[in-house]
Amino acid sequence: MKPALRGLLPRPTARLRLTALYGALFLVAGIVLLVVTYLLVARALPGRSILGPGSHEYRGEDGVIRLDLDSAFVGTLDAEAERQRAVALHELVVQSGIALAATTVVAGVLGWLMAGRVLRPLRGIADAVHRMSADNLHERVARHRRDDEFADLTETVNAMLARLQAGFHAQRRFAANASHELRTPLTVQRSAVEVALADPAPTIESLRRMALRVQASTRQQERLIDSLLTLSTARHTIAEPVPVDLAEATRAALGSLPDSPEVRVASDLGPAWTSGDPDLLERLAANLAENAIRHNHPGGWARVRTFGTPGAAVLEVSNSGPRISPGATPLLFEPFRRQPHSPAATPGFGLGLAIVAAIIDSHRGSLSAEPLTGGGLRIRAELPSSATGRGRQERPP
Numbered sequence: 001m002k003p004a005l006r007g008l009l010p011r012p013t014a015r016l017r018l019t020a021l022y023g024a025l026f027l028v029a030g031i032v033l034l035v036v037t038y039l040l041v042a043r044a045l046p047g048r049s050i051l052g053p054g055s056h057e058y059r060g061e062d063g064v065i066r067l068d069l070d071s072a073f074v075g076t077l078d079a080e081a082e083r084q085r086a087v088a089l090h091e092l093v094v095q096s097g098i099a100l101a102a103t104t105v106v107a108g109v110l111g112w113l114m115a116g117r118v119l120r121p122l123r124g125i126a127d128a129v130h131r132m133s134a135d136n137l138h139e140r141v142a143r144h145r146r147d148d149e150f151a152d153l154t155e156t157v158n159a160m161l162a163r164l165q166a167g168f169h170a171q172r173r174f175a176a177n178a179s180h181e182l183r184t185p186l187t188v189q190r191s192a193v194e195v196a197l198a199d200p201a202p203t204i205e206s207l208r209r210m211a212l213r214v215q216a217s218t219r220q221q222e223r224l225i226d227s228l229l230t231l232s233t234a235r236h237t238i239a240e241p242v243p244v245d246l247a248e249a250t251r252a253a254l255g256s257l258p259d260s261p262e263v264r265v266a267s268d269l270g271p272a273w274t275s276g277d278p279d280l281l282e283r284l285a286a287n288l289a290e291n292a293i294r295h296n297h298p299g300g301w302a303r304v305r306t307f308g309t310p311g312a313a314v315l316e317v318s319n320s321g322p323r324i325s326p327g328a329t330p331l332l333f334e335p336f337r338r339q340p341h342s343p344a345a346t347p348g349f350g351l352g353l354a355i356v357a358a359i360i361d362s363h364r365g366s367l368s369a370e371p372l373t374g375g376g377l378r379i380r381a382e383l384p385s386s387a388t389g390r391g392r393q394e395r396p397p
Contacts, residue, residue, distance in 0.1 A: 014122075015115045022111030023104060030100040034093075041092055045085045121150040125157060137165040185217035192217075230283060230355050238277050238362055243386045246272035246281065246306045246313050253286035254304065262298045263319075265289070272306040272313035274383040276363040281383075284359045285315060287352040288379055292319035296376075312365075312382040321376040329369040329377070333357040356381070 128141040140158045143151060192213040196202055247269040254267060274281070285304070292302040300320035307314050324332075335354040356379075360367045365383040372378055 015112070015119055018115035018118070019108060019112040022115070023108040026107040026111075027100070027104050030104065034096045034100060037096065038089065038092060042085075042089055045088060046081055122153075125150070125154060129157065132161065137161060137168060185221045188217040189214050238280075241275040241363075242278065243273060243275050244278050244281050246274060246285070246315050246383070249278060249282040250285040250289075250304060250306050250315060253282050254289055256286060257289060257293070260293045262300070263293045263296045264301045265293065265304070266301070267304045268306075269304070270307040272308045272315065273386040274313035274363070274365075275386040276383065280359045280362070284356055284381065287356050288315065288317040288381070291352050291356075291379075292317050292377075295319070296321045300376075308385060309382075311385055313385050315381045315383075316378065318372065318378040319376045320372075320374070323375045324371040324377055326371055329371060332369060333367065353379075 125141050128139075132139065140161060141154050143154050143158075192210045196207060196210040199206060250267070250269055254265070289302065289304055292304075296302065296319055302317070302319040305314075305316045305318075307316075333353045333356065335351055357367055360381055360383070363383050365381060367382075368380045370378045370380070
């Protein structure tokens with residue numbers, strides 16, 4: 001359609017389309033009714049005279065009346081009956097057409113009014129959503145009084161706003177925590193440099209100590225940036241997943257971890273085939289194992305298991321350690337959230353389990369954490385099983 005003509009036509013709103021639909025349906029129903037009525041009336045009206053040629057007798061109050069009709073007169077009666085029938089049908093069509101046109105216009109007006117009334121809750125929802133911004137995501141759309149589709153739509157919109165609000169708060173908290181974590185090593189570096197510059201006669205040893213402090217702070221920044229990049233990468237959906245055995249990925253992850261003489265680590269790695277990114281799944285196992293070793297106590301233990309179930313590949317990591325309340329376990333998977341009761345000197349940024357949760361989400365898996373009775377934690381990661389090696393997943397959970 002040309003732009004000039006498009007500007008002359010009204011905007012095809014939902015109200016206009018509903019009105020046109022109501023009017024069209026009413027018009028079609030009226031035409032069908034008119035056709036049916038026409039056929040019934042045409043069938044009921046005689047097309048010829050009921051009198052034929054010959055002698056006819058009729059009894060009346062004055063006696064018997066006898067009529068003798070010839071063929072010419074009967075033909076005249078038939079022609080008149082046909083004319084009267086045609087006139088009656090024509091009048092029926094004309095009058096019914098006028099009535100149908102008038103009632104169609106009335107139906108269009110009523111359809112316009114009813115469409116506006118039906119769509120009024122939708123306009124209220126749209127206006128409420130248009131007023132939303134990052135500063136008032138706590139507001140919600142007023143629920144429709146009737147329990148209908150608009151009420152369901154309102155609940156859906158409110159649930160979406162709640163997720164957006166949680167996402168905005170999480171992003172703000174993440175940005176604030178990341179800024180704080182990045183500023184800490186920068187503060188250390190600046191302090192070391194300022195101390196060295198304030199010394200009027202620095203020695204090689206003092207400069208060496210300053211350089212070592214700056215080097216350690218730089219490495220801390222590199223680890224934090226690597227963790228942030230891994231977290232960002234893990235939040236994306238895997239574009240081209242490949243078959244991966246969690247047992248092999250976990251075995252490689254355990255082999256890359258440094259030895260921890262204070263914590264006994266046991267592994268029971270059975271076949272557990274899934275599909276995904278091999279590097280991210282290895283990072284998943286490494287983070288869980290490292291978390292179990294780091295948040296432990298001297299002489300503690302950690303156990304890593306992999307096995308396959310009929311519908312999932314499971315990685316389970318258990319460890320001893322401090323007691324954790326059940327209500328605190330969901331918070332462990334948030335970025336920069338360190339485990340409670342952990343020593344302040346425990347290295348890390350609180351991103352290990354957040355990366356684990358992001359990897360599980362990107363692989364469409366599930367993650368659960370359960371505090372152990374004597375202290376410590378059991379984390380269970382379940383990933384969709386893969387057809388590759390499914391017949392070899394024979395070990396029960």
